[in-house]
Amino acid sequence: MTEDMSSRTRPSHPAVRLHVDLDGDLRPHRSAKIEAHLRVEVAADRAPNDLPAVELAVIIAVDVAEANRAAVRHALPAALRALPDGISFAVLGGGPEPVRFHPRDAGTWAVADRDQRRRAAFAVGSLPLHRDGPRPAGYAPWAAEARALLTDRPLSVPHLVLITDGSSAAGETRLDEELDACAGKFTCDVFAVGADWPPDPLLAIAERLHGTAQFVDEGLGRAVTDAIARLRRAGPARLEIEVTLRPSVRQVSLTEKTPRPHRLVGLPAADRPHCWTFPTHQWEQGRRDYLLTLVAGADDDPLETDLQFAMVSVDGAHVPVVARWHLPRPSAPPGPTGGGSVRSLDATARMRGALREGLTALQAHRPDTARECLAQAARLAARFGTDWVLDEIRTVADVEDAAEGRIRLRTVAAGTLGPMILRAGSHPGAPVADGAGAPPGPRCGACRNPAGGEARHCIACGKKLL
Structure with a gap:
């Protein structure tokens, strides 16, 4: 009987370190979203030699x-x-x-x-x-x-x-x-x-x-x-990220943001309630950044008390995801929460998505959509200093003011767009900056209400976020 990748023996893994960053201040709501930036590091000092x-x-x-x-x-x-x-x-x-x-x-x-x-x-x-x-x-x-x-x-x-x-x-x-x-x-x-x-x-x-x-x-x-x-x-060719949840957590998802953005598929543990595993592959020394999203309710949890909503485990390393429910404030609308590096993760994902969507629209001869999306990608690239994104935009448009999103589309050969779309979706990204120095999260241009998570429209006034 043949085995799949999950059961094959491997050499011992190098040292793994975990770090989690999130805004731990929550407001009770029927389904509050908690977002955490999870960083997984494979230590360079113990990286193995090339696999035979x-x-x-x-x-x-x-x-x-x-x-x-x-x-x-x-x-x-x-x-x-x-x-x-x-x-x-x-x-x-x-x-x-x-x-x-x-x-x-x-x-x-x-x-x-x-x-x-x-x-x-x-x-x-x-x-x-x-x-x-x-x-x-x-x-x-x-x-x-x-x-x-x-x-x-x-x-x-x-x-x-x-x-x-x-x-x-x-x-x-x-x-x-x-x-x-x-x-x-x-x-x-x-x-x-x-x-x-x-x-x-x-x-x-x-x-x-x-x-x-x-x-x-x-x-x-x-x-x-x-x-x-x-x-x-690749040292540990496969690592499983295990997430054990507090019973009040109703949903969990894990998305790799860097170096290669994609959403991981979670598998429930057959013998452990509230435990999910997310297989990952092709590890090398260095670090990967993930967005861990939990949806939780506060019905049975105490207020103003630190609570552990999840435990993340990778190859013997463990890190808790801790937050607390605060007393409700009627003036504060419920919404997703996250630390500075979570906002950085989200902004980076929006930048990549806007670049890919803009190039795809250009390929489909939809110039208005292409202009809007590429302008958004240029603004975010200028904020984060992501030169390769600006270089891609300059291939198809004149960038008059990247920070303001002022661009002018040019006529380009259709054959050049496919490779650019591939790079937008699969280009390895730089590690996300630490939360302490992360740029501020997005705000609605109409009412200045802060937006979080993967929001596309303002939760207060309904306007589309740029």
Whole structure:
């Protein structure tokens, strides 16, 4: 019986440190939202050496049309020749359905050595690619084939490298369903080549399978090699963030904000009431920032008393989430609360979202929406000093005053927008600043009422927040 990623043995984890920041002053309400900035650090001083290559099983799937063979002709052999000794690997090509190309025998894997690398690099010169006629119905068949292959190779780090030009994406049907089946079974990095691929499904794959999605114009072979090297550097390839809740907490969610924004899927513990686990993958030394959101009621809790609403645990490290209910003030409207770094997390997420939404609107020829969203992204980027966001905006618009959000759209080639949308959704972000120096949270421009959490409209007057 094969095992999934959660049950495979791993070397001991390096030291893990936790820090939580939140505004601990709450007002009783039927469903108050508590937001906390959770920082998880893997100590650099105890980071392990590279994981042995024998612990990795990697599939390289080439979803490329015959007309674009030049995009992979030299890069793919180069990536195969650079595989480390001992790694298990397989190569998939494309026909009406994904097909195993190397090794060809069902149920077998290649284990990299000098002879295997040479044979694989030579063989991919005749790799089957899409031609005129039936093509795989979207990316779901590629994920399903990878899941089936990796089930037969239960190693510590199973990974899919998907190289695509979008040639099978037009018939996308059941991607969400297949990603649900694959989540936790393996991770995936997506490399887009050419100029005719939709970015949204690629970002969905990278987010659900804890990887990255990026456009590669040149240097595809090096990008694949770097992705495999990153897998080996990942100390604890999987860490579970465990959240044990106070009974009055009705909902819990956890969203990674940096380095790669995505929402984690929580799993209830079968034998522990009020306990949820959130699996994470591809850890390296350094830190990650998360937004922990709890929805709690005050019906049975005492007022003016410190209460522990949750305990967060990661690999033997624990940190409590503590706040208190204050006596109600009629003049204070109920709303989400959070510390300075929580507001920083939210603002960073809004910046990324506005950038992505603006670029998508520009691609769809909706200039008014694009202008509004990119202006919001520029204001937030100026506030946080996020140069890469401003650089992206300057590619499609003249930025007259970033702090004021004054921009003027330019005519741009449609082919440039897809890579930018990928970067907006998958570009690694800088660590969030500590709460002490975080910028103030957003306020309504009409009534100046403070807004919190992931608010889009003012809770007092209903105006849309900028």
